[in-house]
Amino acid sequence: MSKIDFSRAEKEVMVEKLKSYFSEKLNHEIGGFDAEFLIDFFEKELGVLFYNKGLRDAQSIISTKVEEIVDTIYEIEKPVSFK
Template sequence: MIKFSKEEIERLTRKIQLYFNDELDQEIGQFPAQFLLEFFSEEIGPYYYNRGLMDAQEVLESRLNEALYELEKPIKD
């Protein structure tokens, strides 16, 4: 599970409450919003985390390939 600081939890909970109010025209309390945040952190969060790791791996592999190419020495025939 992704761990957030107390301040981050408060900020994210508020964002959930605002989303429900603005987009769904529904009120949601602090505890239900926190439970929803916990659900997404546990069940959905790993997908985003893993995607971030895959994206970082692609960037690192690309940079490594470029760096290795630059290190190659020309071969004279």
């Protein structure tokens, strides 16, 4: 897996969301630097878990769609009779 890179704008949104979460849910103020540091930790230490879960979910969706395609092909198959 290659390194997950977020744009500056994406990281800023994550920082604001994390600061808001700490404030609203934990009744604790966290600075932008600390929030970014925490995001970097999640990215480095836990990101692979989220990444792999996303891959498994995508694989499941693709597998389901392929099964639907196979069923559709069988439905349009023409009968063949040999005498």
